[in-house]
Amino acid sequence: xxxxxxxxxxxxxxxxxxxxxxxxxxxxxxxxxxxxxxxxxxxxxxxxxxxxxxxxxxxxxxxxxxxxxxxxxxxxxxxxxxxxxxxxxxxxxxxxxxxxxxxxxxxxxxxxxxxxxxxxxxxxxxxxxxxxxxxxxxxxxxxxxxxxxxxxxxxxxxxxxxxxxxxxxxxxxxxxxxxxxxxxxxxxxxxxxxxxxxxxxxxxxxxxxxxxxxxxxxxxxxxxxxxxxxxxxxxxxxxxxxxxxxxxxxxxxxxx
DNA sequence: ATGGCTTATTGTATAAGA
Numbered sequence: 589x590x591x592x593x594x595x596x597x598x599x600x601x602x603x604x605x606x607x608x609x610x611x612x613x614x615x616x617x618x619x620x621x622x623x624x625x626x627x628x629x630x631x632x633x634x635x636x637x638x639x640x641x642x643x644x645x646x647x648x649x650x651x652x653x654x655x656x657x658x659x660x661x662x663x664x665x666x667x668x669x670x671x672x673x674x675x676x677x678x679x680x681x682x683x684x685x686x687x688x689x690x691x692x693x694x695x696x697x698x699x700x701x702x703x704x705x706x707x708x709x710x711x712x713x714x715x716x717x718x719x720x721x722x723x724x725x726x727x728x729x730x731x732x733x734x735x736x737x738x739x740x741x742x743x744x745x746x747x748x749x750x751x752x753x754x755x756x757x758x759x760x761x762x763x764x765x766x767x768x769x770x771x772x773x774x775x776x777x778x779x780x781x782x783x784x785x786x787x788x789x790x791x792x793x794x795x796x797x798x799x800x801x802x803x804x805x806x807x808x809x810x811x812x813x814x815x816x817x818x819x820x821x822x823x824x825x826x827x828x829x830x831x832x833x834x835x836x837x838x839x840x841x842x843x844x
Numbered sequence: 845a846t847g848g849c850t851t852a853t854t855g856t857a858t859a860a861g862a
Contacts, residue, residue, distance in 0.1 A: 597861080598851055622861085624852075649852055650860080695861060703860095735862070754862065789862065790849035801862075833850075833862075 589841040591617040591688070593731035593804055594825070595787075595834035599623040599652070602832055603631055609825055609836065610638050616658050617683055619690035619731040621834075623652030630654070645679040653679045653690050653732070669720075671713035678714075680721070684844060686812070687725030689718070691732035696753040704753060707735070711762035719769050722809055730771065730807040733834060736763045738773070742802035744785065754803060771807040774819040774839050784821055787834045795826055806839045815841045 592615045596602040599620060610618065623630070623646050630644040639658055645666040646652035653676065655661060661681040668678050677692045691714070696707035722728050736759045740746035749755045767773065775784075785800025794800065808816060817840040826835040 601851075622851095697860080697862085752862095787862070792848050794848095803862080830850090 589617070589684070589686070589844040590615040590838065591619070591686075591729060591731060591806070591841070592822075592836050592838040593619040593621070593690070593733070593806060594836045595621040595692070595733040595804060595832060597622050597624075597832040597834065599625055599631065599654075600629075601830065603634060605825060605828060605831070607634065607638055610635075610640065610656070613822070613838075615838070617688055618656040619688065620654040620656070621652075621690070621692035621733045622650075623654055624649055625652055643679060643681055645676045647674075647676045651676045651692055653677060653692050655679055655681050655683075655688055655690050657681070657683050657688075659683055668714060668717040670717055671710065673710070677710075682725070685727055686841075686844065687721065687728040689721065689728065689730045689732075691730065691734075693733060693735045695735050696759070699751065699753050699756050708758055708762065711759070711766070715762070715766050715769065718766065722769060726809060726811050728809040729812065729839070730805075731837075731839075732805070733803060734763065734805050735803050736760065737801045737803050738763045738805075741782070742785070744783065744799045744801070749801075754801060767807065770810050772810070772813050772816075774806040774808050774816050775802070775821075775837065777813070777816050778819055786821055786837055788826065790833050804834055804837045806837055808839070812841065815843050817842045 694707040786804035
C-alpha cells in the first residue's frame with residue numbers, strides 16, 4: 589500500500605500536476621492540503637476518471653483538505669471534535685484496515701502573533717483528539733503539512749531560522765507530544781540523505797539552492813511501524829512548471 | 845535588505861502563505 593501527502597497550494601492551479609503525478613506513481617492514497625476550493629468546485633469527476641475516489645473538506649480561498657483513494661473511502665469524518673473552528677484543516681477516512689488522517693496544520697505566521705497562539709491551541713486540541721482516534725483506530729497514519737520542522741536537521745539554515753515560526757521550541761514541543769502518543773516519523777525510520785526537505789520558498793531561487801524545510805510528514809501508529817517499507821520525498825513535482833512550493837512525501841506499507 | 849514569489853479576491857492593491 590502506497591500513501592502520499594502533498595500540499596498543492598490551490599488544486600485549481602495544480603490539478604494537472606496532481607493528475608500527472610497520480611498517473612506516474614499510482615499511489616493507493618493521496619492526501620492533499622490547501623485545495624482552496626469549496627466542496628462544490630472540487631474536481632471529483634476528473635479524479636474519478638483517473639481511477640480515484642475522493643472526499644473533500646474545503647472552503648473558499650483558504651485551507652481545504654482531501655483524501656484520494658483507489659479503493660473505497662469509509663467512515664469519513666470532517667474536522668476534529670472538541671475544538672470549534674471555521675477553518676477546514678482535517679479530513680479522515682478508513683481505507684482497508686488503515687485509518688487515514690489528512691491534516692493541514694496552522695501556519696502560525698510569526699511567533700507571538702494571534703495566529704501563532706491559534707496554532708498552539710490547535711495543536712493541543714488536535715493531540716487530544718488524535719489520542720482518542722488512535723484508541724478507536726489502532727492502525728492509523730497521519731499525513732499532511734504540519735508546518736513544523738521537528739529538528740535542526742530538517743532546516744537548511746538552523747541559525748537563520750532559530751526561534752522563528754515553524755521551528756520555535758513550543759511548536760517542536762507540541763510535535764514531540766504528538767509523537768509521544770505512540771507515533772513514528774516514518775521518514776526517520778529509514779536512512780535518509782542529508783538536507784532532505786519538503787518545502788522551499790518561491791523566492792530567492794530557494795529550491796535551486798536547496799534552501800528548504802522538512803515540514804510535511806507522515807506519522808504511523810505502533811501497529812503499522814513494522815509494515816513500513818520505505819518513506820521518501822519525491823522532489824520531481826517541485827521541478828515542474830508552476831509548481832506548488834511543497835513537494836510530495838510518500839510511504840510504502842507492506843503486508844496490507 | 846523584512847524584500848525576494850505565488851495565489852486569491854468581485855482586485856487594479858491587499859492578505860496570506862512559510
